[in-house]
Amino acid sequence: MKGAWVVLKRELGAFFVSPLAYVVLTSWLIWNGVVFWVLTEFYSRNAVSSGASTPLSGFFGGSALFFIPLLVFVPVLTMRLVAGEKQSGTIETLLTAPVSEASVIFGKYGASLVMWCVLWIPTIIYAWIISQHGSVDWGATAASYFGIFCLGAYFMAIGLLMSVVAPTQIIAAVLSFVALGVLFTVGIGEFVLDGTAREVCAYLSMWGHMQSFSKGVVDTRYLVFDFSVAVLAVGLSVGALKARKIG
Amino acid sequence: MRLTGTKVIEVEALSRRYGSRLAVNEISFRVEPGEIVGFLGPNGAGKTTTLRMLTGYLAPTSGTIRIDGIDAVKNSIRARERLGYMPEGVPLYREMRVYEYLRHRGALKAVPNIAEAMDRSLDLAGVADARTRIVGQLSKGYRQRVGLAEALIADPPILILDEPTSGLDPNQVRHFREVVRSFSGKKTVLLSSHILSEVEAVCDRVIIIREGQKVADLAPGDTETSLEDIFAELTTAGSPEGAS
Structure with missing residues (x-):
């Protein structure tokens, strides 16, 4: 697994010397800054009778404004992981080094999780801003970040899988966008359907997932789902990378 | 790293299919320790596919590969x-x-003393003066040398070079030949090329393939006919089976 660590370091190095990293980070913070401002403005103008809803719980998955950028930013972050190596030809030097396909995938996946955390860490300042003017439920905030990490674990795994199967970065980005978009839309079925279908949609819902965590409720059903999808997608990525040899 | 096998590269009945197309068809050859062997063939003959199977990038459809006595299909790493x-x-x-x-590549290959290995391979590949330059800003000739330095970083007993001089100017080609010649007797080298003069100048032995099949295995000095004539005869006319 030492190979995975070497791959992870190179992946992060390549990301943070590329202009893409700074374009992504800046756009991400501008978007979320605006979202946070709008939500804070909304909550300060409207006396919200429900004590459970706060600007922070609204920010962490309480509105579609949380999910829309993720459908775009996750594919942009993950598209280059393996498809970029295919396009530049460096996949050949990488896979002929004495490292296993699993090490390569674990390294790339680990790097994508670090990128995910780097996106979110600056948003802690929003909680600090609220704490200067009102009260913050730090337990719910911690649960929100934990929920975001778990959500990222499966988003990034799906993006990675698409990057392994796609021949180019653009195709990888489109495939990830569609996969995450479908998962997001299926989750909305929770509010539309009835009976078993409603329960299935609720289980898959990233909306329900974040609403639960943002209120400080760590629901293990969502954790099992996140973990299962992440393991499946990472496992399929290893398999797809091995299958490339015989393709 | 020292050689342990009696035959460093042994390939038996190696085939590779891409869908319905047979890119490599039952190729067998051996390379002895310390030998420099040229792998010749026209474009599309199956050279790159064969080398990719030797290096574990592609899996063979059938056949066996032994690298320094190790089964390269079962024990690829x-x-x-x-x-x-x-x-x-x-x-x-x-x-x-x-x-x-x-x-990075030294770490990936688990080289113990990377700093020392880096100095040695940079010197050997003649690229020590560019060590702090950004790879993307180097000329093609320099990038080629960086590629060679990378191949040498773990001091491997076997080097496999695919079209190593394509796109180089005459001075760079000459330098490259000198470097490869200096490996004679120390490292086993298998290099593919379609440049006959290069193979003639550098290699102890030449394997010629055409349409995925081996059509000749000879030493350039063995025959009075020039390699160019042999190559033209073997790769332009008749069926591959009858030519070897």
């Missing part, structure tokens, strides 16, 4: 530890500096 490979077109991470790239 162990076999790859004994190889230095420079793929065609020399793909490199363009955003890295030369020393960063070599340090």
Whole structure:
């Protein structure tokens, strides 16, 4: 697994010397800054009778404004992981080094999780801003970040899988966008359907997932789902990378 | 790293299919320790596919490969530890500096003393003066040398070089030949090319393939006919079976 660590370091190095990293980070913070401002403005103008809803719980998955950028930013972050190596030809030097396909995938996946955390860490300042003017439920905030990490674990795994199967970065980005978009839309079925279908949609819902965590409720059903999808997608990525040899 | 097998590269009845097309058809050959062997053939003959199977990048459809006595299909990682490979077109991470790239590749290959290994391979490949430059800003000739330095970083007993001089100017080609010649007796080298003069100048032995089949295995000095004539005769007329 030492190979995975070497791959992870190179992946992060390549990301943070590329202009893409700074374009992504800046756009991400501008978007979320605006979202946070709008939500804070909304909550300060409207006396919200429900004590459970706060600007922070609204920010962490309480509105579609949380999910829309993720459908775009996750594919942009993950598209280059393996498809970029295919396009530049460096996949050949990488896979002929004495490292296993699993090490390569674990390294790339680990790097994508670090990128995910780097996106979110600056948003802690929003909680600090609220704490200067009102009260913050730090337990719910911690649960929100934990929920975001778990959500990222499966988003990034799906993006990675698409990057392994796609021949180019653009195709990888489109495939990830569609996969995450479908998962997001299926989750909305929770509010539309009835009976078993409603329960299935609720289980898959990233909306329900974040609403639960943002209120400080760590629901293990969502954790099992996140973990299962992440393991499946990472496992399929290893398999797809091995299958490339015989393709 | 020392050679342990009696035959460093042994290939038996190696075939590779892409869908319905047979790119490599029952190729068998051996390379002795310390030998420099040229792998010749017209474009599309199956050279790159064969080298990619030797290096574990592609799996064979059938046949066996032994690298320094190790079954390269079943024990791919162990076999790859004994190889230095420079793929065609020399793909490199363009955003890295030369020393960063070599340090990364050295770590990936678990080289014990990377700093020392880096100095040695940079010197050997003649690229020591560019160590702090960004790979993407180097000329093609320099990038080729960085690729060679990378292949040498773990001091492997076997080097596999795919079209190593394509796109180089005459001075760079001459320098490259000198470097490869200096490996004679020390490292086993299998290099593919379609440049006959290069193979004639550098290699102890030549394997010629055509349409995925081996059509000749000879030493350039063995015959009075020039390699160019042999190559033209073997790769332009008749069926491959009858030509060897």
